[in-house]
Amino acid sequence: MLFHSGEGLRGDTGRPVLYLDIDDTLLTWAAGYPAAARGAREFVVWALECFQIRWLSTWCPTGEMPDSLLHDLARMLDVDPARLRSIRSFDWDATESKLNGIAWLEHVVLNRPFLWVEDEYGVGDAERQFLASHGFLSAYRHCNVTKDADSLIRLHHTLLRSF
Numbered sequence: 001m002l003f004h005s006g007e008g009l010r011g012d013t014g015r016p017v018l019y020l021d022i023d024d025t026l027l028t029w030a031a032g033y034p035a036a037a038r039g040a041r042e043f044v045v046w047a048l049e050c051f052q053i054r055w056l057s058t059w060c061p062t063g064e065m066p067d068s069l070l071h072d073l074a075r076m077l078d079v080d081p082a083r084l085r086s087i088r089s090f091d092w093d094a095t096e097s098k099l100n101g102i103a104w105l106e107h108v109v110l111n112r113p114f115l116w117v118e119d120e121y122g123v124g125d126a127e128r129q130f131l132a133s134h135g136f137l138s139a140y141r142h143c144n145v146t147k148d149a150d151s152l153i154r155l156h157h158t159l160l161r162s163f
C-alpha cells in the first residue's frame, strides 16, 4: 500500500518525521557482523528529541519491532530499550520498495516534513525518480557506515544546522 493515512500515529505531529534505516545506516557490517556505527548512539538520542522516528527497515516490517531485536539493537546502540520502544513504523511489504513504508498522504497532502536516512540499497533509480518527481529528493539523506565509517557523523553534523 503506497498511501498510508498516518492513522494511529496522531498526537505527535509537531515534529518532522525521520524514516530511519538500520543496517548500514546505524549499524556497520564492516566486520561481517552488526555493530553500532561511529556516532550512532548520539545520533539516535538526538533524533528522538528532534523527530518522530519511524523505522524503515527489515528489522521492523510490521510496525512494531520484535522485542528480541529491539533489545539487540538497544544493546548495540547503548540506548535504553524503553526509549526505542516508542519508535513505530508501518506494516509495509518489505519485499517491495521501501517507498511503501512512507506515509505519503501525511507528507503530500498534509505537508508534514520528513527525512529519509538510508543507504544506496534502499534507494535505487526507481526510488530516486519517484522522490524527484514529487519534489522530495532533498528529503533523502544518504548514509552507508559499512562503506564509510564516518558517514553518520557527517550527516548528523549537517542535520544539526537545520534541525
Ligand SMILES: [Mg+2]
Pocket: 021, 022, 023, 024, 025, 119, 121, 122
Ligand atoms: Mg540498509
